[in-house]
Amino acid sequence: MNEKDVKMVNQDEPVVPRTSSEKDALTNRLKRIEGQVRGLQKMVEDDRYCVDVLVQISAVKAALDKAGYQLLERHAKMCVTNAVKEGNGEEYMDELMKVINQYSK
Numbered sequence: 001m002n003e004k005d006v007k008m009v010n011q012d013e014p015v016v017p018r019t020s021s022e023k024d025a026l027t028n029r030l031k032r033i034e035g036q037v038r039g040l041q042k043m044v045e046d047d048r049y050c051v052d053v054l055v056q057i058s059a060v061k062a063a064l065d066k067a068g069y070q071l072l073e074r075h076a077k078m079c080v081t082n083a084v085k086e087g088n089g090e091e092y093m094d095e096l097m098k099v100i101n102q103y104s105k
Helices: 020-045 050-085 089-103
Strands: none
Touching: 020 050, 050 089
């Protein structure tokens, strides 16, 4: 399944917009990950030992997974729950299950 196979219920705006603190926390996490990726690039440029590079790749993957799972959790608790209360739960639950399936690959 690729991204275009996942039907987005509402692409214009989120059901429950993120708070400023949520945006800040996620942005800071992504900036740290960006720094880790730049560090990986430097490791390759400096011809660092393969195992060291692989360990750092694993750390970046784990950091991205953590960010993704936090977004999934927030979406389920906020957006999907809100949609259920408004009577649109089935559409949002289907969308959530599709994105979980895609994300878990």
